[in-house]
Amino acid sequence: MGTWYNREPPPSISYISSSSSMEEEERLFSKSVHDNVHGNIYLDPLSLKFVDTEQFQRLRDLKQLGVAFMVYPGAVHSRFEHSLGVYWLAGEAIQRLAKYQGAELGIDRFDIQTVKLAGLLHDVGHGPYSHMFEKEFLPRVLNGSKWSHEEMSLKMIDHIVDMHHIEIDPESLKKAKEMIVASCGNGLPVRSKEKCFLYDIVANGRNGIDVDKFDYIVRDSRACGLGCNFQFERLLETMKVVDDEICYRAKEYLTIHKLFASRADLHRTVYTHAKVKAIELMIVDALEKANDYLQIESFITDPAEYWKLDDTIIKTIEVSPNQELKEARDIILRIRRRDLYQFCNEFSVPKERLEYFKDITCKDIICSQKSGSVTLKEEDIAVTNVKIDLTRERNNPIERIKFFKDYDSTEKFSIQDDRISHLLPGSYQDMIVRVYSKKPELVVAVSEAFENFQLKTYGVKTQVHETPEKKRRRRSNY
Numbered sequence: 001m002g003t004w005y006n007r008e009p010p011p012s013i014s015y016i017s018s019s020s021s022m023e024e025e026e027r028l029f030s031k032s033v034h035d036n037v038h039g040n041i042y043l044d045p046l047s048l049k050f051v052d053t054e055q056f057q058r059l060r061d062l063k064q065l066g067v068a069f070m071v072y073p074g075a076v077h078s079r080f081e082h083s084l085g086v087y088w089l090a091g092e093a094i095q096r097l098a099k100y101q102g103a104e105l106g107i108d109r110f111d112i113q114t115v116k117l118a119g120l121l122h123d124v125g126h127g128p129y130s131h132m133f134e135k136e137f138l139p140r141v142l143n144g145s146k147w148s149h150e151e152m153s154l155k156m157i158d159h160i161v162d163m164h165h166i167e168i169d170p171e172s173l174k175k176a177k178e179m180i181v182a183s184c185g186n187g188l189p190v191r192s193k194e195k196c197f198l199y200d201i202v203a204n205g206r207n208g209i210d211v212d213k214f215d216y217i218v219r220d221s222r223a224c225g226l227g228c229n230f231q232f233e234r235l236l237e238t239m240k241v242v243d244d245e246i247c248y249r250a251k252e253y254l255t256i257h258k259l260f261a262s263r264a265d266l267h268r269t270v271y272t273h274a275k276v277k278a279i280e281l282m283i284v285d286a287l288e289k290a291n292d293y294l295q296i297e298s299f300i301t302d303p304a305e306y307w308k309l310d311d312t313i314i315k316t317i318e319v320s321p322n323q324e325l326k327e328a329r330d331i332i333l334r335i336r337r338r339d340l341y342q343f344c345n346e347f348s349v350p351k352e353r354l355e356y357f358k359d360i361t362c363k364d365i366i367c368s369q370k371s372g373s374v375t376l377k378e379e380d381i382a383v384t385n386v387k388i389d390l391t392r393e394r395n396n397p398i399e400r401i402k403f404f405k406d407y408d409s410t411e412k413f414s415i416q417d418d419r420i421s422h423l424l425p426g427s428y429q430d431m432i433v434r435v436y437s438k439k440p441e442l443v444v445a446v447s448e449a450f451e452n453f454q455l456k457t458y459g460v461k462t463q464v465h466e467t468p469e470k471k472r473r474r475r476s477n478y
Helices: 019-028 045-051 054-061 066-070 079-105 109-121 131-141 149-164 170-181 196-200 211-223 232-238 250-271 274-294 313-319 323-336 351-356 362-366 440-458 468-476
Strands: 031-035 039-043 239-242 245-249 342-348 381-389 429-437
Touching: 031 079, 039 045, 039 079, 045 054, 045 109, 054 079, 054 149, 066 131, 066 274, 079 109, 079 196, 079 211, 079 232, 079 239, 109 149, 109 170, 109 196, 131 274, 149 170, 170 196, 196 245, 211 232, 211 250, 232 239, 232 245, 232 250, 245 250, 250 381, 274 313, 274 323, 274 342, 274 381, 274 429, 313 323, 342 440, 351 429, 362 381, 362 440, 429 440
Parallel strands: none
Antiparallel strands: 031 039, 239 245, 342 429, 381 429
């Protein structure tokens, strides 16, 4: 499929004759990097000043999918290449709008540079092992901390600018940072209210369609050897700004639905794969046990120290001779030897109970154990509450997206569920509770306690995994 920049613009949309010359001039002074998803990516001089810093190069040592490579061996791509991909797609999107609507929207070089910079730097604040560091580890050691990688990205950007004396327009820097953490219509404070459509490109809090998803859905699917039937090129080609909001041609509603469905499939198949979660739980335990000695949480407030944290922290623990790290080191050794926490069972919460659902804890499972030869302890069990949705929890994300009929249209509208398909799901969110045993000999006891919990809580139980021990015991009854 051709890309937007080698197509003729629709005759009904204003055309800026200077946009192509702007692109040629920028590429003349840019550095080319070949990407396995997007082909040649051209880094402009200002962006290169950020890329060629130790803080940004650190992203090479952060795997995009955390520990998923231990289940999907090809998933070794990094936050570095993803950030370059989002930078490139952000540039493609804003330049496409400049080409077709630049005059009416007032898009200038300042806007183009700002959007591209936001795409480049949106993940510079990520911690080790992807979202696990932020969502699983830090809440344990900081008593429910609300720390976020987006806020750290802002601090890291300021640190890079100050440390490396990067000359950048203050207003451009301010708006790029706003685009990383806020968007018009998402309930977050927006400091700049003009040209709100610019905030829809990189991190779209208005309806969830942004180039960040475009890149990681395609990149992650390819790295894991999975098919992907979502084509972001179609959305780049057909988008249009109506009433200060990026809208999409109505005939592309199924392409948009595939975007959200593909994301949900990746969450179910890769990001929350049962064995991936088992390894994540083990690494979180290892980091927690190593925290007192390494003081990992002390790095998260100061960007001058934070940039030193990356995925190699596990290797640091693994090869350290310090006795204080023995417990953490033993857990990592178990991972290396594939002696993982054992998946016992999972339960999908009924959709009528989702509204009242609270996270299930190890204590909940322990309290459901019937008397037996083994008495379980909380430290014997690991529980993970997995939420999979289409970005809007129990709601259909299509409801928040605005469409236009054709390129002559000046009005935007929503599309209702029944206009899309009668095959759409009745629920847009899954909540799955998974239980693991940290000790192989306790798998049966943990499984039975979890089944008892399901019966007590929901009146039903599921058995999706029969352990060798349970199979032996079942056969012995015949």
